[in-house]
Amino acid sequence: MPESQRKLLENSNLNDDSALLNFSKRILSKVTQSVPTDIALAESADDAMFATAVFLVADKNLGMISVWSPTFALQLLDIIEQYQEEIVTVLKTGQWSRQGLNYLPAPKSSEQSYKLQRLNLQDPLAWKELWSKLTLISSWDTESAERWAKDLQERMANVAFEGKGLWATEGVVTLPFADRFPLSYQSHFYEFILQDTEQVVPAWQLKAGDIVSPVITTGSGLIRYVIDDELEVVDFNQSIPCFRFLGRKMTVDLVGEKLDHSVAVKVLAEFKQEDYLPISILGIEHCNKKKPHYIRVC
Numbered sequence: 001m002p003e004s005q006r007k008l009l010e011n012s013n014l015n016d017d018s019a020l021l022n023f024s025k026r027i028l029s030k031v032t033q034s035v036p037t038d039i040a041l042a043e044s045a046d047d048a049m050f051a052t053a054v055f056l057v058a059d060k061n062l063g064m065i066s067v068w069s070p071t072f073a074l075q076l077l078d079i080i081e082q083y084q085e086e087i088v089t090v091l092k093t094g095q096w097s098r099q100g101l102n103y104l105p106a107p108k109s110s111e112q113s114y115k116l117q118r119l120n121l122q123d124p125l126a127w128k129e130l131w132s133k134l135t136l137i138s139s140w141d142t143e144s145a146e147r148w149a150k151d152l153q154e155r156m157a158n159v160a161f162e163g164k165g166l167w168a169t170e171g172v173v174t175l176p177f178a179d180r181f182p183l184s185y186q187s188h189f190y191e192f193i194l195q196d197t198e199q200v201v202p203a204w205q206l207k208a209g210d211i212v213s214p215v216i217t218t219g220s221g222l223i224r225y226v227i228d229d230e231l232e233v234v235d236f237n238q239s240i241p242c243f244r245f246l247g248r249k250m251t252v253d254l255v256g257e258k259l260d261h262s263v264a265v266k267v268l269a270e271f272k273q274e275d276y277l278p279i280s281i282l283g284i285e286h287c288n289k290k291k292p293h294y295i296r297v298c
Helices: 023-032 037-041 045-058 070-082 084-093 110-118 126-130 143-155 261-270
Strands: 064-066 136-139 160-163 189-194 200-202 211-217 229-237 240-248 280-284 293-297
Touching: 037 045, 045 070, 045 084, 045 110, 070 084, 070 136, 070 143, 084 110, 110 126, 136 143, 143 160, 143 240
Parallel strands: 064 136, 136 160
Antiparallel strands: 189 200, 189 211, 211 229, 229 240, 280 293
C-alpha cells in the first residue's frame, strides 16, 4: 500500500477479508492466524512488515505459510535475517523497538527468542529449526512468479512447497492436483469468456488452447462475477479442464499503448542477461526531458 494511503486506514475501513466470513468462521480464522489484522494500521509499510516478521517468529506452532507472491515470503525472510537481533530483543522483552507499533501489543516468547538468537539464518535448514512444525509453504509458482518460487524453495529447502491454484476473495477457480491445476468444479458454477470472440461458454464447452477469463456464480450470492485473470486451457483430467495462469487482464496505459501483464513478461524475457535479471517495468509519467516512458528495473 502507498504510504500516502496508509493514513486513511481506520478500523472502520480496514480491508479485512475475514469480514466476508460468518461469525464462527471469523473466530476460527482469528485463532488459527499467526499475524493480527491490526498490523495494517501501522504508521509505515516498513513497520507493518517488521511486525509481521516478529509475529511469525513468535509462533512456535506455525505449520503453514500461505502467501500470494513468493517475493513477499522472501522479503519477510530477509527482514528476519536483517533484524535478527532486534527481533530477539522484542520477543525477550515483549516491547516494541519501534514507536509506530506501540498501539499493538507485542508478542513475547523466550523460547523463540533463544532459538532465533542461536541460528545461522544463511543455512536453509535453520528455518525448520525455528519453526519445527512448519510443513508447507504455498504461493504462486507460474509465469512471472516461477523464478521467485524456486528461490523460495531453495531458501527453505527442507519444507514442502505447493503452487497455488487461482483463488480470489470472491471464490476459487483452480486447485493444484497431480502437477496440474484442474477446475474446482464442485465449488461454484463456472462460465468462461473466450478471449478471441468474447463469447461466454460453460466449462464443458472449453477446448485445449482456449484463452479465457472465469465468470463465477457462487452460493454466497455472487451472480456471474468476472475475475479479471487470463487462463489457458492446457489439457483435461478426464473431462475436467486444467488451466495455466497467464496473468491479470488489468493494463497500464501511459500513452494509449495498453501494456498488460503478459506483454510485460515477454518484454522482460527478451532482456535477460547472464549478469542481471530484469524483474519489473516501471512507468514514468512525469519527466521534463522525455515523454511518458518505461524503464526496466533489474
